Structures are given as structure tokens and as C-alpha cells.
Amino acid sequence: MRVGESVQRVDGPSKVRGTFAYSSDLHAEHMLWGSTVRSPHPYARITSIDTSEARAMPGVHAVLTHEDVPGMKLYGLEIQDQPVLAFDFVRYGGEAVALVAADHPEQARRATQKVRVEYEVLRPVTQAEDALRPDAPRLHPDGNVTRHVKIRHGDQVARADVVVRGEYEIGMQDQAPLGPESGLAVPDAEGGVDLYIATQWLHVDQQQLANILALQPEKVRLTMAGIGGAFGAREDLSMQAHACLLALKTGRPVKISYSRPESFVGHVHRHPGRLSYEHGANTDGMLVYVRARILLDGGAYASSSTAVIANASCFAVGPYRCPNATIDGIVAYSNNPPCGAMRGFGSVQNCYAHEAQMDKLAAALGMDPVELRIRNAMETGTEMITGQKIDGPVPVAELLSRVSSMPLPANVSRPLPVYGEGKGGAVGPADLTAMPGGVSNTTHGEGVKRGIGYAVGFKNIGYSEGFDDHSTARVRLSVIDGRPRVEVHTAAAEVGQGTVMVQAQIAGSELGVNDIVVLNADTRVGSAGSSSASRQTYITGGAVKAAAEAVCQRVLGLAQSELHPASELRIENDNVVGGDGRQIVPLATLLGDAVIEETREFHPRATHRLDPETGQADAHMQYAFAAHRAVVDVDTELGLVKVVELATAQDVGKAINPLAVQGQLEGGAAQGLGLAVMEEIQVQDGVIRNASFTDYLLPTILDMPPLRMDILELGDPNSPYGLKGVGEPPTISSGPAIVAAIRAATGRDIRRVPVRPHDLTL
Amino acid sequence: MEFLQPATWEEALAMKAAHPEAVPIAGGTDVMVEINLDHRRPETVMDLTPIRELTEWGTDDGVLRIGAGVSYTRLIDELGDRLPGLAIASRTVGSPQIRNRGTVGGNLGTASPAGDAHPPLLAADAEVELASTSGTRRVPVREFFTGPKRHTMRQDELIAAFLVEPAPGPQQFSKVGTRNAMVIAVCSFALALDPARRRVGTGIGSAGPTPLRAVDAEAFIAGELDWDGRRPPSDATLSRFGELVAAAAKPIDDVRGTAAYRRHALAVMSRRCLAWAWATPPHLWGGGARSAPEGL
Incomplete structure (x- = not known):
């Protein structure tokens, strides 16, 4: 396994066969099942909680409330504002109020219904705009504005020849990981606990749990369990503290596994938003200014809202040169379900707006939309609206020209219906699956119009604004059964993205050893940071590279001191070889019983906090770019959309595992397509109306078209191997390109996503 | 939860008589979802999958009698030529796995206004055969649905076919x-x-408290169609038909769509369905085809 090779997932076959053990499959002898009492109200005062009836039920071993939380009663990634178990108030529908542990999951579930919680129901704040009103109820001590990012760049009163304005609304998307929140907490004999958990960041969970449980961090040990996707949904605690509290209380292993509806209220979502934009440009199409107000609804608790709104603001104008900008990015508390991290992290919402604006501007100028974008495209050295001069390859114009010059898919011919007797005597056109509406037989070509749309987006890779981003790797070389073996140990969460393969490839490349084992992630090694922000290949990859290089140095030092004092050596294919490639000594012989182990921390370059008044700073470490072209067929009478093809060009710097890169580009585009045309958590009066996969629709194979990919490897001079983070850019511009294509097909001014059939017809 | 598993149809009827509260389960594609989502917790469940008669179909005096337990997949494969409307509807049911398990009997038993089999059964004027220890009766599908997820079945009855x-x-x-x-x-x-009878049947799904017929639309279009000459209906006729179908619906705004959109979409779909049906080549007109429509 070497860097640059396409390597298949180690867990691929077991997942396909259905034998892979997910966190929901965990089991321990004598374990109890935990279940959660949740608030039916989005906003209410808790007047009493009576657990006596639930406690008296047979098979019930514990019923816990906030009074049973021994340590900090509040937690949160950025602001500690979320109760482990609600006290005084509940602030969203589905908030955890009490816990039950019982012998059987059904009994636990029944016991939750016997926990009597009395509420004084309050009128919820269900719109972010309402939360900002002076007479709105104060949902948290510091008020309802979680963060207001101000960017003041250049001339604040600049004027332009051509001005376009637009208002845009983004619905609430869910990460919808197929594996629901689940884990197993096992108490030890010394008051500590082991938690087996599918998470995105073991160490931040550990630190938060230690605070909640009032234990030293070393008493709370976490081990990564089989994960069924994450996409941001597992950055915050869900059932972690609850399972640990129940396990420590009962002295028995406790498992909690959410149902699908519970999962929808058990994790944060993508922020819905309302965005108002004004773009000014000269008649030659060059941007003069952008003024924008971005209002995101953060819901009941902060989660990662303050970082999400920073991204939404920093990247508000898109990857374009813009000398003057006035951006107000506001994220507010409300009584809606809490919102936080999701793939794209603030860059998705604004991309819908800035790309719609660029199309509007092109139309106002009578200019080709791709040409307008290319004319304004950022390049290396361009000063962003935050004042940061962007370095490394910035191939915005190239990505756009590549996607726009790719061949277009053939037009579906639309003659009279082609009838035939298909399987089972089917009567209808030859291939309904190519039509909007698919097998539902809604059109045989009637009303169908084609549209083509373009979008480009960018975002930061890694943590920003002064956060000390780092990861830790331990690499150990020893001889097992006569063969050299490398063990790589990090705490990087494998969330489906393939970090385990990347780590093995990097260690394999650096050490020239064939047998590489990546140990399961746990907290026995230092923090890797989260599997988010498209950062793990860069940061943990960098740590593995550094540790492997250190091991390599020691091996070569050993070889030089014992054998070849002067020659230039390296390791290749389990052997130490000379500069000419001649084998000098097998690694197994050189090492014998020796074990060489090195641990390294990797820190990328530092970033700085945005100035609170001007939003100016070198706030981000690396930037990644992708462009998409979408071709859609729209049934203009029924408002149904068939995405015919997506094409993308993305600079990944260096593809460590090209197969996994392709997977990220495809999956990310599918998730972008979901928000564009179907995925929305519908919240009414603070309550989710579609908390199931029956009515929260994810794209199927008949919705996601083939993806034409052009993967560029332009090499970032600052990063390991020149790589760039890959996971998020595909989700940013894919949806906006689709919406642009729908606008082109229908001629309608679409201001809201997801686009619904009635938006296109009534 | 009590789990009943009769081996024969007679045993099933006897068990249902003794346990009228028992929820019958065949494919489980509705019942299991409802249990999973905690929408219902039946005290007693009766598994009908072992009963062979329910999975059989045959012809009885020129009429197809199809067991309640025949899966959608089998309907498509074995009966698609004789029941093309139901086959198209069956093809839209869930995923291949769901179509392998799900049954029309289950669809009728759930009686959801959104059940995919209901509109074609309404349009074709099908009957439901209900059985109990006290006998068998046949109820027209057009009289079967009485409200959202409600039907005319008695507690001691099971759907036979x-x-x-x-x-x-x-x-x-x-x-x-x-x-x-x-x-x-x-x-x-x-x-x-x-x-042959110069009749048109319709069925509307998911746009009212029950599956509905568009009775006025049926009467209108049956009178307008050029049954002998087979000339295509005019755009005005198609539009009027669509309007009458839309008018027959009683839709609401809900999580899946708005009432206004539902009416709009029904008008479009009904126009298109009529145009497609009328343009079907003569050899595919089935038993009633006597001569080729003009212009084809």
C-alpha cells in the first residue's frame, strides 16, 4: 500500500455481506438498555419530574434526571449551553429530560412513558428573525445572538454600474447517517468507564464526558466502534454521557441505540438560513462590491454555530475577487432543533446565494455565466474579503473552464411515446427511469425541458481562527513471524471516508514495509482532532508521515552504524537498500527483536481570529475548490426534476487514494443534490414533522446521475504530499449548479432550496 | 405480544374469530414499520405467510381471483399483461425488496389513502373478498374504504382475495x-x-381521506370519447377531464405536498394518462379492442 495507489477499503467486503459490526450491534454480558425521556414541547418550563412510577417497574434498574449528573450539567463544543439532561427549561422538541436503564429495550421504552414530567408550556421562538426582536424571550443568558460576524473590507459605500439583488432561503438538511447514534458504556471496578462509540472525535467526547461525570479523563476511555456515517452529526455528544451515567449508576454495561425518529432529534442539523445579497459590478463584469446579510437559525443550543457562521461569512462572496465587501453573518438561538456541523459547514448555504447572484449578474450584463465567473475568479495571491492573501494553487478559472468544456450528455429524444410490451406486459415508453418522475410514469416526454447550470465553491480545510489544529500518531516497527510489521495508532475516527487506508498508505510509503496494520482508534494515543473540516488526511496523515519518518530515520541509523556507515540508505519492500537499489540487509534481520516506536504530533500553520469589527485576519489554513456543471430535465407541468448528469472538476492537491477520492466526489455531490431537490427537515412550530426516511427523502440510485469527474493534482506546497482536503467541496457547488440548471430549464426565479414541485408549477 | 401462526386458512379464520383484535401480517411492510416507529403496539399479531391459498391466483368465470398474499413482484411478472394498470402501480411500490414482500391484501388492510394499489383497483371496479368463520362476502373496492385507514371489514374478517x-x-x-x-x-x-361497455374508470390516490373516484370525470369522458372512430380527444376535452378529476379530489396540505399542488398534478396526470391510454396501439387494447383507432 503506497501513496497514490487506489486501495480498496478493508471493511468493504464485510459491509457488503452484512457482517460488519456497527456500534448498534455492540453487546456485553448482563448489559442493560438505556432509553431517553424527551420533551414533546419546543419551549417549556419544567415544573416537576416524578420518576417513582418508572422506578417501580420490573426490570428497571435506574431512572436518572439532571440531579444525577455529578459534574458539569452543561456541555457544548464551543459554548457550554446544552444540558446533559434538561433542568428548569426545555428549549427544543425532543430535548433529553430523563434516562431509564432496564433489562430489555422494550421495557426501557415503556418506563420512559411512566416518567411524569410536568411542563408549563411557553410560546416558542420558531424563526431566527423573531429571535432577534427586542421583545423576544431570552433563550440563553447572553441573549439570542450566538455570534455576529462583521466583515468590512474596502470601500463601504462603493457604487457600481450594474446592481443585482436577491433573497435566498435554505431549508434544514440532515446528515442522515445510516447508522443511528449508538454505543456501549462498560463500568470498571475503580469508578471509571469504557465507552465504545461511533463518533467523529474521541478526545473531545472524552474531555466533555470527564467534565460531566466528574472523573479524570484517564478514567473515561473511549474506543471507536463501527460507524455508519457521520457527516457532522457525530461531532456533538448524543447518547455518550447518558450511557456512561447509567452504567456508572447501575454498575452494569449499558447500551443505547437510537431509533430513526429519535436520531432526527438526537443530533444537530445543517443550519437553515435566509440570505439577502446585493452585488455591484462594472459593465465589463468585474465585481465592485458585495453586501450581504446571512441569518442562520442555530436552534436551541450553540453546537458549532459560531464556526459555521464564520465560514458562511468569510466565503460569502464565493471564490471571486471582490475589492469591497460588507457582510453581516448572524447566527441566532431559537426553539428549533439545534443546528451544527454538516459537510460543507456554512459554505453550502452561501454558495446557493453567491452563485445565484453571479447568474443574475450575468443575465443583467448579457454575459455568459461561466465567462463572468472566470473573469472574476480568484487566483493565487488574490486578497480575500477577510484580507487574507490566498496562497498555493487557486485554480478557480481552470476548474470552471474544465467543467464547461466537458462533452454534454445526449438529449433524450422526445418523440411520441414508444410503446412496447416489456416485462410483464408493461405498456409505456422504453425507459421511464430516464424521465423526471422515473418509474412513477408521470411523463413520456410531455412538458420536459432541459437546463444546464454551473457553480463553483470553496472552503477552508482544517480548523480556523487560531484553534491549535493538530493530530498525534504512534508508529511502531517490529518483526512478527520473521516479517517486519508496522502498526499505526491514531485516534482519527474512521467515519467511512477511509482514513484507515490513508494512514496505511502513508506508513507504507514512508517505511517501505508491506505489512501495515492500522490499529483501531481509541484514547490510548493522543488526540487526532475530529474527522471533519476535510482535515484528517492532511493533519493525521501529516502526523503518521512524521512518525513514520522518525521510525525510518532510526532504522537507517541502525543500519548505518552496524553495516554501512557511509552509504545512502532507504527501506524498500521490507529490505534496507542502498542508493543504487541494491539490497543490503533484510529489515527482519537488521531488527531482530528490536522494536522501534515513535510518536509525533503534527501541527499545520497557525491561523488567527477574525477581528470582531472588521472580520479581517489570516483566519484559515488551506482552501479547497471545486466546480460543478449540472444538466437537468424538468417536467415543467408537474415540477419534477431529473438530474441527467453532474460533472465536476476539483483540485485535490494529491490523491493519496484515488478510489476514495472518487467516492468522496460522488457521495458529496449526491448529498448536495439532496439539499437541492428533496432533503429537508420540515419544522412546524418547533416540531419536526418528517422524522423518518419515509418522509425525509434521500436521493436513490435513480436520482443521482453518473458523475463526470476531472480530478486535478496541483500540489499545495504547504501540505504533506501536496494534498488538499477532499470531503466537503463536492457538497458545496453541486446543489447550486443543479438549481441554476432548474432555473435555466424553467425560467423561474427560484429562491429557496430544496426546490419543491409546487415551487415550479403554481 | 402474542404471536399467532395458523397453518391453514380455516385455522386462520378460527383464530381471527377467537382473537378479533389480532393484527394480520403478511409482507409486514406496513405493520412492521408502524411497530418500529412506535405508532402501534398490537397485543396480538397473526402471521398469514404460511397460508398457501393466499398466495395463489386463478380465473373464476372470466374474472381473476387473486389471493391477498400475492406479492407485487408476482403481480408484475405473472399478471402484468392482464392487469397493466395495477402492474404500473405495483412497479412504483417501494424498492425491489418491498415489492418482493408487500401484497395487495396488505395494502387494502392498511387502507391508507396513499396505497398505490387502490387507484387501479378503483378504476377497474375490483371487488374484495372478505372471509370469516360465518362465511364469505364480496365488497366492491368502491365501497370498501370508509375513512383514513378505515374500511368496511368486520373485526372477525380477513381479506382472502x-x-x-x-x-x-x-x-x-x-x-x-x-x-x-x-x-x-x-x-x-x-x-x-x-x-366494449364504453365506460371509463378512475382512481385518485393520496388526495383525500380515502382513495377516490372521479365520478363526474368518468361520465364526462365516457360521453366525449369517439369509441367507434377512435379519434383522439381534443385538447379542450382533455383539459375538461383534468379539471373534473382535480375537482373530485379532497386534498389537504401536509408534509408531502400542498392541496393546491395535488389538484394541479391530478389534472396534469389525468390528461396525460388518458392521452396515453387512448394512443395505445390496437393490439394492446385488450379484450375490448375491436378496431384500430384512426391515425395510428
Whole structure:
């Protein structure tokens, strides 16, 4: 396994066969099942909680409330504002109020219904705009504005020849990981606990749990369990503290596994938003200014809202040169379900707006939309609206020209219906699956119009604004059964993205050893940071590279001191070889019983906090770019959309595992397509109306078209191997390109996503 | 939860008489979802999958009698030529796995206004055969549904089969969902032409408290169609038909769509279904086809 090779997932076959053990499959002898009492109200005062009836039920071993939380009663990634178990108030529908542990999951579930919680129901704040009103109820001590990012760049009163304005609304998307929140907490004999958990960041969970449980961090040990996707949904605690509290209380292993509806209220979502934009440009199409107000609804608790709104603001104008900008990015508390991290992290919402604006501007100028974008495209050295001069390859114009010059898919011919007797005597056109509406037989070509749309987006890779981003790797070389073996140990969460393969490839490349084992992630090694922000290949990859290089140095030092004092050596294919490639000594012989182990921390370059008044700073470490072209067929009478093809060009710097890169580009585009045309958590009066996969629709194979990919490897001079983070850019511009294509097909001014059939017809 | 598993149909009827509260389960594609989502916790469940009679179909005096436990997959494969409308509808049910398990009997038992089989059964004027220890009765599907998820069955009855004539003419079905597969209907429409009797049947799904017929639309279009000459209906006729179908719906705003959109979509779908049905080549007109329509 070497860097640059396409390597298949180690867990691929077991997942396909259905034998892979997910966190929901965990089991321990004598374990109890935990279940959660949740608030039916989005906003209410808790007047009493009576657990006596639930406690008296047979098979019930514990019923816990906030009074049973021994340590900090509040937690949160950025602001500690979320109760482990609600006290005084509940602030969203589905908030955890009490816990039950019982012998059987059904009994636990029944016991939750016997926990009597009395509420004084309050009128919820269900719109972010309402939360900002002076007479709105104060949902948290510091008020309802979680963060207001101000960017003041250049001339604040600049004027332009051509001005376009637009208002845009983004619905609430869910990460919808197929594996629901689940884990197993096992108490030890010394008051500590082991938690087996599918998470995105073991160490931040550990630190938060230690605070909640009032234990030293070393008493709370976490081990990564089989994960069924994450996409941001597992950055915050869900059932972690609850399972640990129940396990420590009962002295028995406790498992909690959410149902699908519970999962929808058990994790944060993508922020819905309302965005108002004004773009000014000269008649030659060059941007003069952008003024924008971005209002995101953060819901009941902060989660990662303050970082999400920073991204939404920093990247508000898109990857374009813009000398003057006035951006107000506001994220507010409300009584809606809490919102936080999701793939794209603030860059998705604004991309819908800035790309719609660029199309509007092109139309106002009578200019080709791709040409307008290319004319304004950022390049290396361009000063962003935050004042940061962007370095490394910035191939915005190239990505756009590549996607726009790719061949277009053939037009579906639309003659009279082609009838035939298909399987089972089917009567209808030859291939309904190519039509909007698919097998539902809604059109045989009637009303169908084609549209083509373009979008480009960018975002930061890694943590920003002064956060000390780092990861830790331990690499150990020893001889097992006569063969050299490398063990790589990090705490990087494998969330489906393939970090385990990347780590093995990097260690394999650096050490020239064939047998590489990546140990399961746990907290026995230092923090890797989260599997988010498209950062793990860069940061943990960098740590593995550094540790492997250190091991390599020691091996070569050993070889030089014992054998070849002067020659230039390296390791290749389990052997130490000379500069000419001649084998000098097998690694197994050189090492014998020796074990060489090195641990390294990797820190990328530092970033700085945005100035609170001007939003100016070198706030981000690396930037990644992708462009998409979408071709859609729209049934203009029924408002149904068939995405015919997506094409993308993305600079990944260096593809460590090209197969996994392709997977990220495809999956990310599918998730972008979901928000564009179907995925929305519908919240009414603070309550989710579609908390199931029956009515929260994810794209199927008949919705996601083939993806034409052009993967560029332009090499970032600052990063390991020149790589760039890959996971998020595909989700940013894919949806906006689709919406642009729908606008082109229908001629309608679409201001809201997801686009619904009635938006296109009534 | 008590789990009953009768080995024979007679035993099933006896058990149902003794346990009228027992929830019958065949494919489980509705019942298990409801249990999973905690919408219902039946005290007693009766498994009908071992009963062979329910999975059989045959012809009885020119009418198809199809066991309640025949899966959608089998309907498509074995009966698609004789029941094209139901086959098109069956193809829109869930995923291949769901179509392998799900049954029309279960669809009728659940009686959801969104059940995909209901509109084609309404359009074709099918009957439901209900059985109990005290006997068997046949209820027209058009009288079967009494409210949202409610029907005319007695507590001691089970659905034995449904009966429907092999298509006497072209049939169509169309369903709007917000994705291109595996979706519950926002609304749906079925059409069945009976050229010999010069009748048109319709069925509307997911746009009212029960599956509905568009009775006025049926009467209007049956009178307008040029049954002898087979000239295509005019645009004005198609539009009027669509309007009457839309007017027959009683839709609401809900999580899947708005009432206004449902009416709009029904008008579009019904126009299109009629045009497709009428343009069906003569050799595919089924039992009622007597001569080729003009212009084809």
C-alpha cells in the first residue's frame, strides 16, 4: 500500500455481506438498555419530574434526571449551553429530560412513558428573525445572538454600474447517517468507564464526558466502534454521557441505540438560513462590491454555530475577487432543533446565494455565466474579503473552464411515446427511469425541458481562527513471524471516508514495509482532532508521515552504524537498500527483536481570529475548490426534476487514494443534490414533522446521475504530499449548479432550496 | 405480544374469530414499520405467510381471483399483461425488496389513502373478498374504504382475495413523488378504459381521506370519447377531464405536498394518462379492442 495507489477499503467486503459490526450491534454480558425521556414541547418550563412510577417497574434498574449528573450539567463544543439532561427549561422538541436503564429495550421504552414530567408550556421562538426582536424571550443568558460576524473590507459605500439583488432561503438538511447514534458504556471496578462509540472525535467526547461525570479523563476511555456515517452529526455528544451515567449508576454495561425518529432529534442539523445579497459590478463584469446579510437559525443550543457562521461569512462572496465587501453573518438561538456541523459547514448555504447572484449578474450584463465567473475568479495571491492573501494553487478559472468544456450528455429524444410490451406486459415508453418522475410514469416526454447550470465553491480545510489544529500518531516497527510489521495508532475516527487506508498508505510509503496494520482508534494515543473540516488526511496523515519518518530515520541509523556507515540508505519492500537499489540487509534481520516506536504530533500553520469589527485576519489554513456543471430535465407541468448528469472538476492537491477520492466526489455531490431537490427537515412550530426516511427523502440510485469527474493534482506546497482536503467541496457547488440548471430549464426565479414541485408549477 | 401462526386458512379464520383484535401480517411492510416507529403496539399479531391459498391466483368465470398474499413482484411478472394498470402501480411500490414482500391484501388492510394499489383497483371496479368463520362476502373496492385507514371489514374478517376483470381495454397509472423511486405518493391517478361497455374508470390516490373516484370525470369522458372512430380527444376535452378529476379530489396540505399542488398534478396526470391510454396501439387494447383507432 503506497501513496497514490487506489486501495480498496478493508471493511468493504464485510459491509457488503452484512457482517460488519456497527456500534448498534455492540453487546456485553448482563448489559442493560438505556432509553431517553424527551420533551414533546419546543419551549417549556419544567415544573416537576416524578420518576417513582418508572422506578417501580420490573426490570428497571435506574431512572436518572439532571440531579444525577455529578459534574458539569452543561456541555457544548464551543459554548457550554446544552444540558446533559434538561433542568428548569426545555428549549427544543425532543430535548433529553430523563434516562431509564432496564433489562430489555422494550421495557426501557415503556418506563420512559411512566416518567411524569410536568411542563408549563411557553410560546416558542420558531424563526431566527423573531429571535432577534427586542421583545423576544431570552433563550440563553447572553441573549439570542450566538455570534455576529462583521466583515468590512474596502470601500463601504462603493457604487457600481450594474446592481443585482436577491433573497435566498435554505431549508434544514440532515446528515442522515445510516447508522443511528449508538454505543456501549462498560463500568470498571475503580469508578471509571469504557465507552465504545461511533463518533467523529474521541478526545473531545472524552474531555466533555470527564467534565460531566466528574472523573479524570484517564478514567473515561473511549474506543471507536463501527460507524455508519457521520457527516457532522457525530461531532456533538448524543447518547455518550447518558450511557456512561447509567452504567456508572447501575454498575452494569449499558447500551443505547437510537431509533430513526429519535436520531432526527438526537443530533444537530445543517443550519437553515435566509440570505439577502446585493452585488455591484462594472459593465465589463468585474465585481465592485458585495453586501450581504446571512441569518442562520442555530436552534436551541450553540453546537458549532459560531464556526459555521464564520465560514458562511468569510466565503460569502464565493471564490471571486471582490475589492469591497460588507457582510453581516448572524447566527441566532431559537426553539428549533439545534443546528451544527454538516459537510460543507456554512459554505453550502452561501454558495446557493453567491452563485445565484453571479447568474443574475450575468443575465443583467448579457454575459455568459461561466465567462463572468472566470473573469472574476480568484487566483493565487488574490486578497480575500477577510484580507487574507490566498496562497498555493487557486485554480478557480481552470476548474470552471474544465467543467464547461466537458462533452454534454445526449438529449433524450422526445418523440411520441414508444410503446412496447416489456416485462410483464408493461405498456409505456422504453425507459421511464430516464424521465423526471422515473418509474412513477408521470411523463413520456410531455412538458420536459432541459437546463444546464454551473457553480463553483470553496472552503477552508482544517480548523480556523487560531484553534491549535493538530493530530498525534504512534508508529511502531517490529518483526512478527520473521516479517517486519508496522502498526499505526491514531485516534482519527474512521467515519467511512477511509482514513484507515490513508494512514496505511502513508506508513507504507514512508517505511517501505508491506505489512501495515492500522490499529483501531481509541484514547490510548493522543488526540487526532475530529474527522471533519476535510482535515484528517492532511493533519493525521501529516502526523503518521512524521512518525513514520522518525521510525525510518532510526532504522537507517541502525543500519548505518552496524553495516554501512557511509552509504545512502532507504527501506524498500521490507529490505534496507542502498542508493543504487541494491539490497543490503533484510529489515527482519537488521531488527531482530528490536522494536522501534515513535510518536509525533503534527501541527499545520497557525491561523488567527477574525477581528470582531472588521472580520479581517489570516483566519484559515488551506482552501479547497471545486466546480460543478449540472444538466437537468424538468417536467415543467408537474415540477419534477431529473438530474441527467453532474460533472465536476476539483483540485485535490494529491490523491493519496484515488478510489476514495472518487467516492468522496460522488457521495458529496449526491448529498448536495439532496439539499437541492428533496432533503429537508420540515419544522412546524418547533416540531419536526418528517422524522423518518419515509418522509425525509434521500436521493436513490435513480436520482443521482453518473458523475463526470476531472480530478486535478496541483500540489499545495504547504501540505504533506501536496494534498488538499477532499470531503466537503463536492457538497458545496453541486446543489447550486443543479438549481441554476432548474432555473435555466424553467425560467423561474427560484429562491429557496430544496426546490419543491409546487415551487415550479403554481 | 402474542404471536399467532395458523397453518391453514380455516385455522386462520378460527383464530381471527377467537382473537378479533389480532393484527394480520403478511409482507409486514406496513405493520412492521408502524411497530418500529412506535405508532402501534398490537397485543396480538397473526402471521398469514404460511397460508398457501393466499398466495395463489386463478380465473373464476372470466374474472381473476387473486389471493391477498400475492406479492407485487408476482403481480408484475405473472399478471402484468392482464392487469397493466395495477402492474404500473405495483412497479412504483417501494424498492425491489418491498415489492418482493408487500401484497395487495396488505395494502387494502392498511387502507391508507396513499396505497398505490387502490387507484387501479378503483378504476377497474375490483371487488374484495372478505372471509370469516360465518362465511364469505364480496365488497366492491368502491365501497370498501370508509375513512383514513378505515374500511368496511368486520373485526372477525380477513381479506382472502381481490377479484378483477382482465383489462378490457387500456389502463394507465401515474404517481407524483418527490424523488424518482421509492417514494410515497404525493398524489396518484389511475385510469381504465372499457371500450366494449364504453365506460371509463378512475382512481385518485393520496388526495383525500380515502382513495377516490372521479365520478363526474368518468361520465364526462365516457360521453366525449369517439369509441367507434377512435379519434383522439381534443385538447379542450382533455383539459375538461383534468379539471373534473382535480375537482373530485379532497386534498389537504401536509408534509408531502400542498392541496393546491395535488389538484394541479391530478389534472396534469389525468390528461396525460388518458392521452396515453387512448394512443395505445390496437393490439394492446385488450379484450375490448375491436378496431384500430384512426391515425395510428
